[in-house]
Amino acid sequence: MGKAQYKVEGGKLVKVQLETEGTRIKKVKITGDFFLHPEELIEELEKAVEGTTLYEQVLADRIEAFLKKNKAVLLGASPEDFARCIVMAGANDD
């Protein structure tokens, strides 16, 4: 399992725990002191990136699309920050 944390400049701390299968995301948990509205969407967001390849831009687009589709708001971190932290966790995978 890979772990990473990333402090967003002027924003919040994002932490990721990641399980991969080859180059794809099998399971991901995103924790931290950011704000996501509505809150309950976090698990769905995690599900939405499962199966995605570990490429920052692909992940960021996927997260962005998810937020848009669900009219969700992220505060203190951006889809790019989430994506970056997920990729960082992937690099730490053992």
Added chain:
Amino acid sequence: MMIEEWRLLDTGFHDAFYNMALDEAIVVAQSKNLVPNTLRFFKWEPSAVSIGYFQGMEEEVDTITCDARGIDYVRRRTGGGAVYHDRDGELTYSLIINQKHRLISEDFQETYETLCSGLVRGLRLLEVQAEFKRINDIVVEGKKISGNAQTRGMNVVHQHGTVLLRVDPSVMFAVLKVPNEKIRDKLVKSVEERVTSLNRVLRRDVGFEELKEALTKGFEETFSIRLAEGTLIKFEEQTAAALKAEKYATREWNFKR
């Protein structure tokens, strides 16, 4: 024009689970139009740690130390960070406001600024040079004195936050996880540089009542409202008891992440 009246509650000391349950119960009551917009003040007994909705309990909190010291730990319904709520060192408030209210913007950042401006005014009434700092803090001379967190749901905006009367960073870091033990002392020092309290700024003992009165006035003036002391309705008490038992005091909720 008649001045708009909101309800003012002081629910005193309660445990962490009831405190968080009561906040949600008031939100539910407001969403059903059973109660007016509300400002609630409250305190924590025993002292407690609350974590943000998205945080991991084991990741953030040293639950073994908490258990040994009789400190509660609870997950909030709002995002944001882990907070140590000292029984004697902190006053906590909640604002529960209908989402259609004139003070509420669709934009979260803007709404933080608006709602926190009531706190800033209240602190300035105490001669504390408080300022709002994005995203959700209030600072004095660049040091944090108040943290705030907001959520929306059921057409109600709920913002709660803390105002520090005194700080003991050594307790704070005994109950919050630190990356490694070697830097604990360093962290304690850095908190002393980044966090402040009313007692430290004013160099005297500020009481809960004095702070409460100043904040109440700050909200009244800034929001152009009158805060009328009120009580909980039965529905809120019953809902709070149920939410405590079924949600906030459960392991499923507190350890779900």
